[in-house]
Amino acid sequence: MSTHESRDMSAGTDGGVSGAPDGGDAARERLRRWRMVLGGPSEQALGKAEGRDGAMDAALAALYDADGEDGDRRGAKRSAGLGGSAPKVARWLGDIREYFPSTVVQVMQADAIERLDLTRLLLEPEMLAAVEPDVHLVGTLLSLNRVMPDQTKDAARQVVRKVVDDLEKRIAQQTRAAVNGALNRAARINRPRHADIDWDKTIRANLKHYQAEHRTVIPERLVGYGRRTTAVQRDVVLCVDQSGSMAASVVFSGVFAAVLASMRSLRTSLVVFDTSVVDLTDQLSDPVEVLFGTQLGGGTDINRAIAYSQQLITRPRDSIFVLISDLYEGGVREQMLRRVAEMTSAGVQVVVLLALSDEGAPAYDHENAAALAALGVPAFACTPDAFPDLMAAAIERRDLKAFAERFADQRGIR
Template identity: 70%
Template sequence: MAGAGGSVGVRDGDERLRRWRMVLGGGEGEGTGCALSGRDAQMDAALGALYGGGEGTSRKGARAAGLGGSAPSVARWLGDIRTYFPSSVVQVMQRDAIERLGLAALLLEPEMLEAVEPDVHLVGTLLSLNKAMPETTKETARAVVRKVVEQLEQKLAARTRATLTGALDRSARISRPRHHDIDWNRTIRANLKNYLPEYRTVVPERLIGYGRAAQSVKKEVILCIDQSGSMAASVVYASVFGAVLASMRSIATRLVVFDTAVVDLTDQLDDPVDVLFGTQLGGGTDINRALAYCQSKITRPADTVVVLISDLYEGGIRNEMLKRVAAMKAAGVEFVTLLALSDEGAPAYDHEHAAALAALGAPAFACTPDLFPEVMAAALEKRPLPVP
């Protein structure tokens, strides 16, 4: 028994050393004395190619960089990491490779795009390269973008429609309906406490019903999206949500993107891939000009929600921007400011502009895709926003 226990202890110790060796990456100072072989050595080499500091793997087993700059070597590396690591880790490593090793230009080659793991950040990179992309690569790039968009739609669409449909129904409910507009099921449920046993009836204190226009367009939503380079992930998510909102008959949706110019992409909302390739990531920012355009398109202020998605680094006229927001709010528009629409957490943003908007009753905050339906539902119902 003692021998068996000692053997187990040795195996546990070896496993701990192996794991520390994988974390530390070898080298003279790592101190484990553990040599890697087989799959472990191949995983370590894939990590070393990205996070090391030299070329290849040294004789002492130290992790070292070895991607070089050629498409074949990078394509092999992409295949390796997809073999050894789960998809979530692969996406992080791809992002690091693009940022640390300057591999963005290689994504202009179709064989490279076929080797990558598609995700939101890769889509952002492709969109930033859109103008430089040769014709031979564009179809492959569109296929990559479409795969990501379809995954996001599958994940987000059903919940968004259900949440917003409920909000629209509640906002359309009226408390003094005409007789033929009374929703009797809801009215009875709301008045069960007023049941009179002796008469075997419910006496309704409050009638609930729907207006005659319940099936027509109830609300108008304008998504105003900053397409500066830092907003890439937000542009992707906003385009998908825009397509989902546009598919709802009771919401008239407009999608506007801007840098120093303003582009209305509403007529492309039936295909978010077309929307994304209609954007041009990078460049300056003129929020005031974008809001001026959005303001000109508002016909029913009390039934309109404007969603500005921007880090608020304004290159236009600051005071005019704030005056426009104040004017829209005064007219009855619900104004929402999202510093980001992504899973990346709080971004860098202009704190002074955020504070000024908050003072106008339009608090600025970062929003995850999962929270966005709740934010929109609150805006449609004119109730406080679920600020995280």
């Protein structure tokens, strides 16, 4: 994101002016917004930002006007910046939380980490107390997990806990409802009790028995939902690539895995991998522990991860294998594809997601994605809000290619 783009996003936020001004007010508001977008170099032409606008401009300048390339291009010295001072950065974090909405704060924090190399400062407890928690920040903290000093870990866990709690509130109910509904539909029986009859399916199945003289359908076959049971009906294996580019997907996957593991009708396993494989299934009762059990970064050996996951699948026709990876394989590609083919032939419902995040499709290996599609396994990116419906489709063994196409059409990402 460029300096002007970032400023433009922030200029329209709470700056003391609401509604749509008219007349002279409209002209002044346009000048104000241009001043906020262009920053300090426009001061001579557009005037100096005052009051709350001045404070907002200073916060923006500390981040976006500290860019060396911009400074050289303008022929001016850097007039702002956050430097390496933790107290100064902590004050800046407090300022942006005061002046901007949380969505803008999260973008500015991410930009600050990238542009000003603030990663080291995130290892200090006072910094973590000042930040606005979000999925991307959690990803950054997880990547620092192995070098994080002990005095910082409690603060980091509090940040991760807040994000995890918010995500669980967002996805848990929808996930349980979608999965339970799919399990019930998948367990249809032909001799249901009256309360278990699926009338829509029953009528459709018996339309040929319509009796014109009685103006009704005489059903010869009843279609119903299976009775609810506490037995495990599906085995689910989530296999998640923990290379650095998959940070947001790792966070969402960990939370979804914990939600699925809480359902008695599913036996859920979580496997994370880079060049090695780690089984985090025994930690699924606490998604925060799951996330701190990951190690973002490193290479990728998808073949090894699939080989381990195959050992967890004992009921192929009742199993769903979800691979979440950008498909850049550092292992043996031919074996990876052969293992996927073996699973699908055995009856496993295989799902490949290029990402599980709000960001859409990342860079990915198109050749491997095409090879999987040739095996009948489409690879596509999925947002967290669509994941429960995807799981329902997999449980009912619906056409996942059609699901992926509808998903892409709905979001206009074709």
